[in-house]
Each structure stands twice: as C-alpha cells, then as structure tokens.
Amino acid sequence: xxxxxxxxxxxxxxxxxxxxxxxxxxxxxxxxxxxxxxxxxxxxxxxxxxxxxxxxxxxxxxxxxxxxxxxxxxxxxxxxxxxxxxxxxxxxxxxxxxxxxxxxxxxxxxxxxxxxxxxxxxxxxxxxxxxxxxxxxxxxxxxxxxxxxxxxxxxxxxxxxxxxxxxxxxxxxxxxxxxxxxxxxxxxxxxxxxxxxxxxxxxxxxxxxxxxxxxxxxxx
Numbered sequence: 001x002x003x004x005x006x007x008x009x010x011x012x013x014x015x016x017x018x019x020x021x022x023x024x025x026x027x028x029x030x031x032x033x034x035x036x037x038x039x040x041x042x043x044x045x046x047x048x049x050x051x052x053x054x055x056x057x058x059x060x061x062x063x064x065x066x067x068x069x070x071x072x073x074x075x076x077x078x079x080x081x082x083x084x085x086x087x088x089x090x091x092x093x094x095x096x097x098x099x100x101x102x103x104x105x106x107x108x109x110x111x112x113x114x115x116x117x118x119x120x121x122x123x124x125x126x127x128x129x130x131x132x133x134x135x136x137x138x139x140x141x142x143x144x145x146x147x148x149x150x151x152x153x154x155x156x157x158x159x160x161x162x163x164x165x166x167x168x169x170x171x172x173x174x175x176x177x178x179x180x181x182x183x184x185x186x187x188x189x190x191x192x193x194x195x196x197x198x199x200x201x202x203x204x205x206x207x208x209x210x211x212x213x214x215x216x217x218x219x220x
Contacts, residue, residue, distance in 0.1 A: 019051050019055075019086060021045055024041070024094065025097045029201070030204050030205055033189050036186065036188040040089075040184060040185060047082050047085030047165075050082045050085075051086055054082060057075055058075050058076070080166045084165040092178055092180050095177065095178075095207055095210050095211060096202075097207055097210065101207045101208050103127070103208035103211070107208075109208075112215065113127055113130050113157065133159070134146065134177075135200075143163070143164060143183065144162045144167075144181055145161070145165075145178050145181060146179050147162060147175055148160075148177040149175055150174045150176050150218040151172065152172065152218065157176070174217070181195070189201075
C-alpha cells in the first residue's frame, strides 16, 4: 500500500489546479445555427465544471488517501475524459472565431498538406484530395473527433479518430484541426442521418488562419 500512496502523491499538485472557461468570438455561421453553438458552449462549460469538480474531490479524498485509494484512482481515470473535453472544444471553437478565412494557395500549411497527401487512383496529390479524405474520416461511425495532427518526431501529419473525448489520443501529436462529431455538435440543425451536411458546413465556416497558426506552433 505504501507504493500505491507514493504513486498518488502527484495528485496533490492536481488538487491545486483550477480551470476556467474561455470566451469565443463566433459570429453568425452558415449552416450551423446560433442555437446549436449556444447549446454546444453549454456542454463545453460542463466539461470545465466537471474537471474542476474532479480536482476538488481528489483534494478532499487525499485527506485519507489510503482509505480512498480506489476512489481517487477512478476519479483520476475520469479526469482524462473531462479534461480532453475542455481542450478538444477549445480547438474547435477557436477554429470558428472571427468568420471564415480561406487558406492561401501559397501558404505553408497548404504546401505541407499537399506534400503529405499520397496520390490516389491516378489523382495527383492536392489539398482538395486531402480534404476529401479528411471529410471521410469525419464520417466514421460513432461519437468522437476527427483530427489532423502533427507528429514532431517524424515531421508528419497524421489522421486520428478519437472515440468520446480521449480514447485514441496520440501521445506527442499536436492538434492542427479537429471537428467534433458528437451529435450535440449538429443536432439542432441536422438529423443524425445528415451529418455529412454538418461536416460541409463546418468547413465553410472554418478560419484557416487559426489552423495555420496551430501548424506553425506545432513545428516549433
């Protein structure tokens, strides 16, 4: 049991953490209603609230850590879901701020994506070819996130499907672009059978300047 207590000493640091909601400047969107964004932001706020609640409860249970070791462990397990629920949504909402902005033809990100994209069925590598592949990833059955990540170690992009908020996150891979594919992201605008329309609407509203900045930061 002493070994277990040593393992849990790090949660004392966690118990001092405090997470705050971010505010996002999202104007009127095409194909994604203000109502859906409003409700979606409430869910984001819930992740912030529950992450702080877990931190608070861990601090309380640490008063008798030996007795509460199992409960602390389960709270720690849940922490990953709630915490990623915060960060995933922050990437998402930031990418919709300040109106749609195109990705310039000569941008560093576009050139890197074209280099990353393999030729397919006689089609030469192109940004549009990559985009069609990423949209296909977003149509994966189930709830989760479609993510374009960047692995610094190999200096390569990677497509990621994340179940829920946390299952499938790749260690050391930076998020460049992420689209929320939980039904709550589009349910006020589209039935689940028409989620493809939501995917198209998301990209129509995307601020590619934010996405390129994510890439520039990831490269550093």
